[in-house]
Amino acid sequence: xxTPEFLDNIDSQLEWQRDLYKHLHQHPELSLDEHETAExxxxxxxxxxxxxxxxxxxxxxxxxxxxxxxxVLARADIDALPVTEDTGLDYASTVDxxxxxxxxxxxATALLGAARLLNENRNSCSGTYIALFQPAEENxxxxxxxxxxxxxxxxxxxxxxxxxxxxPMPAGRIFTASGPVMSAGDxxxxxxxxxxxxxxxxxxxxxxxxxxxxxxxxxxxxxxxETEPGEFAVVTVGASNAGSKSNIIPDRAELLLNVRTYxxxxxxxxxxxxxxxxxGECEAAGSPKEPTFEYFDQFPLTDxxxxxxxxxxxxxxxxxxxxxxxxxxPATASEDFSELPNTFGIxxxxxxxxxxxxxxxxxxxxxxxxxxxxxANHSPFFAPEIDPALEIxxxxxxxxxxxxxxx
Numbered sequence: 297x298x299t300p301e302f303l304d305n306i307d308s309q310l311e312w313q314r315d316l317y318k319h320l321h322q323h324p325e326l327s328l329d330e331h332e333t334a335e336x337x338x339x340x341x342x343x344x345x346x347x348x349x350x351x352x353x354x355x356x357x358x359x360x361x362x363x364x365x366x367x368v369l370a371r372a373d374i375d376a377l378p379v380t381e382d383t384g385l386d387y388a389s390t391v392d393x394x395x396x397x398x399x400x401x402x403x404a405t406a407l408l409g410a411a412r413l414l415n416e417n418r419n420s421c422s423g424t425y426i427a428l429f430q431p432a433e434e435n436x437x438x439x440x441x442x443x444x445x446x447x448x449x450x451x452x453x454x455x456x457x458x459x460x461x462x463x464p465m466p467a468g469r470i471f472t473a474s475g476p477v478m479s480a481g482d483x484x485x486x487x488x489x490x491x492x493x494x495x496x497x498x499x500x501x502x503x504x505x506x507x508x509x510x511x512x513x514x515x516x517x518x519x520x521x522e523t524e525p526g527e528f529a530v531v532t533v534g535a536s537n538a539g540s541k542s543n544i545i546p547d548r549a550e551l552l553l554n555v556r557t558y559x560x561x562x563x564x565x566x567x568x569x570x571x572x573x574x575x576g577e578c579e580a581a582g583s584p585k586e587p588t589f590e591y592f593d594q595f596p597l598t599d600x601x602x603x604x605x606x607x608x609x610x611x612x613x614x615x616x617x618x619x620x621x622x623x624x625x626p627a628t629a630s631e632d633f634s635e636l637p638n639t640f641g642i643x644x645x646x647x648x649x650x651x652x653x654x655x656x657x658x659x660x661x662x663x664x665x666x667x668x669x670x671x672a673n674h675s676p677f678f679a680p681e682i683d684p685a686l687e688i689x690x691x692x693x694x695x696x697x698x699x700x701x702x703x
Contacts, residue, residue, distance in 0.1 A: 300420040300698075302413065303615070303691055313409045313686055316340070318387035320401035324376030324394045327432035328441070330354040333374050333404070337429050340408050344415055349450055352442035354431040359451055360415050365423025366700045369454035369640075370693055371633055372407035373400045373433035382676040397678045399462035399651065402689060404429055406460070409686075410693035414701075421701035426451055428636070436481075436595045439635035448639060456604055457637040457644035458696045460689060463627070464670045465650035466657035467681045470612055470692055471624035472647040474605040476558040478598035479528070481630030482567065482591060486511075486551040488578055489585035495543035504549035505538045507581040511551065511574055512536060518569045529566050530556040530628065556628055560597060595630035601643030608645045611699035612692060620688075624648055629673065645696070649689045651680035 316336075325333050334354040341348045346358045354374075381388045381395040389395045411427040414420075428451075432438030465471060488511065490504030512533050523529045531553065538549035553570065557563040574587050613621045624647065637644040652670045660667040671677035 300417060302417045302420065303694055306409075306413065306687070306690070309409060309412065310687055310690075313405050313690065314682055316408065317401055317405040317682060317686060320404060321385075321396050322387050322390050324389050324391055324396045324401070326378060326394060327375040327435045328354060328437060330374050330431045334429070334431070337374065337404060337408065341411065341427075344412055346411070346415060351447050351450055352431060352438065352445045355438065355442045355445070356429040357447070357451055358411060358427050360411065360425040360427070362418045362424070363422045365421070366455040367424040367426065367452050368697045368700050369426040369428055369451075369457040369636065370407055370410065370697060371428045371430055371457065371459045371636060372403035373430050373438065373633075374404045375400055375432050375434050375438065377434055377674060379674065379676050383679040385679055395676065397675060398434070398673045399678070399680055400433065402462045402651070402680055402686060403460065405686060406689035406693055409690035410697065413690070413694050414697060421698060423701040424452055425697055425701060426454060430633075430636075433632055436593050436632040439632040443635065443639050447636075453640055454637075454642055456700060457640070457642055458608065458693070459633045459644070459646045460649055460692060461631070461646070462651040462680050462685055462689065463648045464652050464672050465648060466654040467650050467652055468620065468654050468684050468688065469650040470616065470621045470647060470688065471650070472605055472609045472612065472621060472645070473624040473626070474600045474602040476597060476599050476626050477624060477646055478627050478629055478631045479530075479556040479558055480560070480563050480597040481593065481595035482555040482563070483593040484553045484555070484570070485590040485592065486553065486574055487548055487588045488551070488574065489548050489583050489587065490546065490581070491584055492547035493545045495545055498545060501545040502582050502584060503545050504547065504583075505545070507577060507583065508536055508538060508549035508551055510581070511577045514573045514577060515553070515570065518566055518573070522569055523562065523566070527562055528556075528558045528626075529562055530554070531566060531570070556630065558597065558626060563597075595632050596634045596638065598631050598634050598646050600645050604643045604645040607699050608647070608696045611695050615691070615695045616688075647692070649685060649692060651685035653681065
């Protein structure tokens, strides 16, 4: 692929993108409530002369058709988080308790920029480009909402899907890898039942607090004793809730768990182990009722196609240089992006864009230390550097697409 000259001359467009990014950052909206965000994205696309489809209520899609060739779907998420911003930026969130603390404003702005560039330079590509702006990534509801609302019949079937994410990595770099790059994620609410009694009469109870404590301890053995060394799994008990008063033994307890895995077989084994342990401890405690399991916020594994990753990585390396494009290590966070290509039955690639102080990272590397004071995604201090992250994210979207559409 020969990258066209237009990609090297986008300074004027970047001014528009910077203003748009700041606007989106100042006006964040929570998952499935991204109404103003979706309207702004739609107006930007129609302003380019593109048709916009509303799918999944706050989802937006545009299709740029330009002759024969492959069909590439590029996706950006658009929702924010229930986080109170503490960055001190002059364009900080104006919405109390809501913040773009995961870079979705950057993703949307970069994809809008890529759509504009490809639309205005159709002579440089051949095929179909689909820019998809997805709501509700943070609660794993957005991709499914668009699919349920008829996405697969509303757009041409893509041959390949692409997506990216800004991360607390050195600004100016891109990180790619084949295979699992983000974990599958499952949350589960477990309710265990006891027999309530007065705190002074424990012999008349089946104490669910003790039962829940036993379960929490036993769950730790799933990773330490049931998971093969070298395999990845995380089982976190994020909340344990029971009772209301010191002298009352309650009749139930609730546990909130989160599971992360890189392998579907490991995922199923961990879930089976959780249910086995909970049921076993309930039986041992004499629980009068079977426990219940409620699964929610379930994220699929993000498992990059080797062929697509190799194609995109080669194109990115050709354009940016080997010093910019580096191999990624799998992230333990999760994403719902792969619901889209999995539904279409197509391969995909998902990569990371560095967005934080490169000099700090360089100094740490030279000193042989690990940088620990960079705000992680979902932090109230999360503030990607607009430059160069926005330019690189925009160009990466275009280069990735042109790897298939560029002839």
